[in-house]
Amino acid sequence: VTSVDVAREAGVSRATVSYVLNDTPNQRIPEATRRRVWEAVERLGYAPSAAARTLRRGRSDVVLWLLPDWPIGPMVGRVLEGLAVALAEAGLALVAHPRAGNRRPVSEVWRAISPGAVIVWETLEPDDVAAMRAAGIDVILVLMGGDGPAGNGLEISEQRTGRLQVEHLAARGHRRIGYAHSHDERLLTFAGPRLAGVRAACADLGLDPPDVRTVGLDAERAADAVSRWRTATPAVTGVCAYNDEVALAVLAGLHAHRLRAPDDLAVVGVDNIPIAPLADPPLTSVFVDPERLVDYIVRGVLAGLSGEPAPAAPGSDIVRIADRGSA
Amino acid sequence: VTSVDVAREAGVSRATVSYVLNDTPNQRIPEATRRRVWEAVERLGYAPSAAARTLRRGRSDVVLWLLPDWPIGPMVGRVLEGLAVALAEAGLALVAHPRAGNRRPVSEVWRAISPGAVIVWETLEPDDVAAMRAAGIDVILVLMGGDGPAGNGLEISEQRTGRLQVEHLAARGHRRIGYAHSHDERLLTFAGPRLAGVRAACADLGLDPPDVRTVGLDAERAADAVSRWRTATPAVTGVCAYNDEVALAVLAGLHAHRLRAPDDLAVVGVDNIPIAPLADPPLTSVFVDPERLVDYIVRGVLAGLSGEPAPAAPGSDIVRIADRGSA
DNA sequence: CTGTTAGCGCGTTCAC
DNA sequence: GTGAACGCGCTAACAG
DSSP: OOHHHHHHHHTSOHHHHHHHHHTOTTOOOOHHHHHHHHHHHHHHTOOOOHHHHHHHHSSOSEEEEEEOSSOOOHHHHHHHHHHHHHHHHTTOEEEEEEOTTTSSOTHHHHHHHOOSEEEESSOOOHHHHHHHHHTTOOEEEEOSSOSSHHHHHHHHHHHHHHHHHHHHHHHTTOOSEEEEEESOGGGHHHHHHHHHHHHHHHHHTTOOOOEEEEEOSOHHHHHHHHHHHHHSSSOOOEEEESSHHHHHHHHHHHHHTTOOTTTTOEEEEESOOTTGGGSSSOOEEEEEOHHHHHHHHHHHHHHHHTTOOOOOOOOGGGEEEEOOSOO | OOHHHHHHHHTSOHHHHHHHHHTOTTOOOOHHHHHHHHHHHHHHTOOOOHHHHHHHHSSOSEEEEEEOSSOOOHHHHHHHHHHHHHHHHTTOEEEEEEOOTTSSOTHHHHHHHOOSEEEESSOOOHHHHHHHHHTTOOEEEEOSSOSSHHHHHHHHHHHHHHHHHHHHHHHTTOOSEEEEEESOGGGHHHHHHHHHHHHHHHHHTTOOOOEEEEEOSOHHHHHHHHHHHHHSSSOOOEEEESSHHHHHHHHHHHHHTTOOTTTTOEEEEESOOTTGGGSSSOOEEEEEOHHHHHHHHHHHHHHHHTTOOOOOOOOGGGEEEEOOSOO
């Protein structure tokens, strides 16, 4: 059932159908005609072909999120969900594509979708950006690592995350800070700004630079890192973990030595995952407020689509802390 | 740059360009002409408009995964990633849409994408299925709760998951089994088959029906459930948790009583999440092999797209156990 | 004012 | 190997 059918049913031309359905300005169509068209639409159950609309318009009402290469955690899941809801309010459908190791060019995906906007966490190859723009995608939201104002929005928050970890520890008297890096190299995009924030906060507070160690999701190796921190000179008494999973590994390393946070070593995670309160002791965690992040991204997309300037980067209070006892 | 440009550059018609690019059978085109066309393609950097192709063909080379309403865990993430890679090999792009509470009709999404195939974990409304079929989407893979052979594939695996939890506990001498339900009602689609498997295994092994309790992600309430299991008559000595997160809550409940798994209460989780080895004691967990699941889904999609019958449901050995010590 | 005609956007495919 | 039509919605130009 196409617009031809509706036109026939309503006794008008296809053009009129289009004008009525789109409420085109500068087209004065009497109420009676409008009603006839709408009735025909209802009767026939007509729904415009999105494919034809996309061909004509050059873009679809889809927003494409290029998922990063790293494992999808609960944080991404929450943001994805919130974003889908918020964009749906604006008539946009969100879909996510897992890049999965760049085995095939990303262009295959965005060409197949012709999205109105593309969102990426991390940097995009300049070639890809150019190709997208050439293909008419002019809303490209790079959340981190980009060079525009939008590109820095999240990066600042990530740095703030690291800073807040240190500030929390320093406020509890810790003078020598450790940093627990993830074993997964794919996470370096995130680790970079977070660690930079940690370093900056240490410098600002007059502390030594952090003692950085890699901690896999493995209690034995974590126990090894714990030993080294405790025997360093001066000894590390508080650790910022890359994320909650790594923080849980550090806690497991402490258990292996029959030690406990926060007295033997304080630990602060990132992300506030649902099981953080279940850790022993419950895990203190810094996190980016998912709702505010969603709001920021949505405003960026909508502004871009309507040609308005990008919204201001979120304030530093987008980063919060759940203080639970491990630090 | 469109096929018109290529045709002009190569000195042929648009039809010829199309035939060459698609290697259309029953069209005898000389090698020399083919080369001229391909050279023009390279020179101009031509890429066919996916929108136009979709309009013409009625379907795109996109596979749409309608994500469930429940929180996206590492398991879904892994499957998503593997699936994206595997489908890319076949020239298909995978995108996922978070449904997010059914605030808007799903039809908006699949209409906008015109996917060649749709994958859903849980049941789809019959109306939606009918509308999709009417719109020309004839590959709809319902992993659970469907009534076709494909619809049961994963459901059997989920039941098998519950069975394996019980079998593992029974093999260690446990005669009275508890079941730790998730607090999140949205997970009932999954909880159903898993619990059914637990009940069936108990019956088969001549055990009492499981003592089912709801356990939120909250140590105190979990501690309460632990008390009730231990004081039941006969006492519950082994618990099957809905998933690893719930299992971690049960462990936290044990800690609150200064008790330990497996001696005071054995615990078996589901999913084998990355932090399962970090629990105290390391968490024993039953899980569906992600690679084999991906393989099964890919074969289902490809078979459907080429009109072949659906592949056989995966064997029961797709479900495995990581035996770590909590049970 | 009201509404129509005609043609675009682009790849695919039938008939010659 | 080609011309022409098709799939479907949008819209500038035009006629009643």
